[in-house]
Amino acid sequence: MSNSDFFDRVYKVVEQIPEGRVTSYGAIAKAIGAAKSSRTVGYAMNACVKLDRDLPAHRVVNRNGVLTGKHHFPGQDTMQRLLEEEGLVIKNDQIQNFKTIFWEPPVSQGFKL
């Protein structure tokens, strides 16, 4: 607790995203018990890049399966390229079969109850 543990939870969830799968900001937010804080999740991702984290931020997209944050990566096509390397199919910044490769993050077990 204390100290933006919100970010901490976000990072923890994102870190657990399996390779070849993707999730949405809202799903992560919900997993950490802040379903309405999806914006902050995205913000945490932006910060994670600056922090040089190993977080697979490219596996995190909005609920439409669109690479909304691709513009924040080093190079505008970095995000799509990384996803394609994992076997995903992306068309026009839109993940194909998004629903199929969607990965729902497990609810953290220590934040509340």
Added chain:
DNA sequence: GACTTGACAATCC
């Protein structure tokens, strides 16, 4: 220290 912005999402007209 108040106001604005931001890689979203759900709700209301």
Added chain:
DNA sequence: AGGATTGCCAAGT
């Protein structure tokens, strides 16, 4: 069905 509004949290100005 689609545009507009609100919620939420953190960081920047």
